[in-house]
Amino acid sequence: MAGSAGLRPPSAAPTPPPLGGGSPPFALLATEGGARRLAAVDERARAQGLSAGQKAADAMALVPSLVTFDHDPAADRAALEALCDWCVRFSPAVAIDATDGLFLDITGTDHLWGGEDQMLVDLVARLARWGVPARAAIADTPGAAWAMARYGDDLAIAPPGQQRAAIESLPVAALRLEDAAEAQLPRLGLHRVGQLLALPRAQLAKRFGLATTQRLDHALGVASEALTFRRPATPWCDRLAFFEPISAPEDLARVAGDALALICQRLEAEGRGAKRFEVVFHRLDGKAYPVRAGLARLGRDARRLTKLITPKLDKVDPGFGIEVVTVHAWAVEPLAAAQERFDADADATLDETLAPLIDRLVNRLGENRVWRADPYQSHVPERSVVRNAPLDPPVAAKWDPDRPRPVRLFKRPEAITAIAKLPDDPPMQFTWRGRAHRVRRAEGPERIGQEWWRAGVGETDTGPDKIRDYYRVEDDAGGRFWIYRQGLFGGEDAPKWWIHGVFG
Helix, strand or coil, X not given: CCCEEEECCCCCXXXXXXXXXXXXXXXXEEEECCEEEEEEECHHHHHCCCCCCCEHHHHHHHCCCCEEXXXXXXXXXXXXXXXXXXXXXXXXXXXXXXXXXEEEECCCCHHHHCCHHHHHHHHHHXXXXXXXXXXEEEECCHHHHHHHHHHCCCCEECCCCCHHHHHCCCEHHHHCCCHHHHHHHHHCCCCEHHHHHCCCHHHHHHHHCHHHHHHHHHHHCCCXXXXXXXXXXXXXEEEEEEEEEECCHHHHHHHHHHHHHHHHHHHHHCCEXXXXXXXEEEECCCCEEEEEEEEEEEECCHHHHHHHHHHHHHHCCCXXXXXXXXXEEECCEECCCXXXXXXXXXXXXXXXXXXXXXXXXXXXXXXXXXXXXXXCCCCCHHHCEEEECCCXXXXXXXXXXXXXXXXXXXXXXXXXXXXXXXXXXXXXXXXXXXXXXXXXXXXXXXXXXXXXXXXXXXXXXXXXXXXXXXXXEEECCCCEEEEEEECCCCCCCCCEEEEEEEEC
């Protein structure tokens, strides 16, 4: 991973007030096994011999001036997640590291700040202004960035491919080793990472476990380290920063169009398009408001995207002003350049007519409410239809012209009462929703049984009483219905009539 930044924010607990000209030692308390123990300590408390896991009573006896506060892991996690969401202005891919750190994949984004060094300084300065002191570093791998941020020089940057030289002088604790290995190595005279790198790998793994060599490989980039990003990772992002905060609705619409134009220019330059776009408005207080738009087909038309985003801007609360706008693109795929029409009277293409309409409907109503019904390989009506995106490529299966199905298939069949001359004849009359219908024409029956091979996978209703005889009927008013008789005559229960859909 190129350009990974490690941060270390403080705990969500309040900072103790100065006492006697300086800050007193501070610790967080937690209850474990019915006893109050130290959950975390600051540098001053550690310097006086206190450590995490120590009993609170013993700690207070050793350091009477110790200031304590109840440890709240949920609040710490919520604060770290909020900080993770705030960092989206620097990178679209941010991962939470344990309880006190973040990883930012800044590949392809540092140029927006004029380079990695300026980006790093701006990030830490912004955090400091909000009362979040942090240490940060940049390296090719998450392991090296983690080590440098915690044990190296502040704001350190390892040149590409130089993470080995950057961590050789750091203590072995910088490798995120297991507790047993981290405690044993110094007793054997191994204090620095460089000393471990000089040892034979086989002996190192045999003595301290494979986890130790794996951590070395993670830091050096020999083995990749998987990170769980809070947001989908995408290198397709851009950023606009303003000299003065903006808040007027017309300004928000204008900058949304400008941001979309930036990302669309990048997509066009590389012959690509995207299906999902997101414009994020970052307020002065750190809160972010994302506004999303989706396309039915790959696209990169900034004007069309702006028309989809603008109606949703009423959900953005600018507060005291928006200072930064970021834009992201997902589902990016190659998209060939399309030639504009020469003849204005020529027939409009699909992209010029149906696609914009579907885009407006999807962004207004939601993706799950606009779909196309396609056939699926199953003779059971409930399973013979699948929902696909409106402009997805056509499926291989086709509707069977010899077995027409109703335009509207009910989600659940509705019970009716029917009268038929003979058991296998279509009904002469049926009553549905309190209204009587006299049948003028009828076709059928089409016998459909349940899929017998599903009887061992949680479905047991495959007996004779589940056989259906479907009829297509037309009443004297011209209405056409799809009804069926369920069950066979001569069984324990009399057959029942149902309506399953309507034609037209």
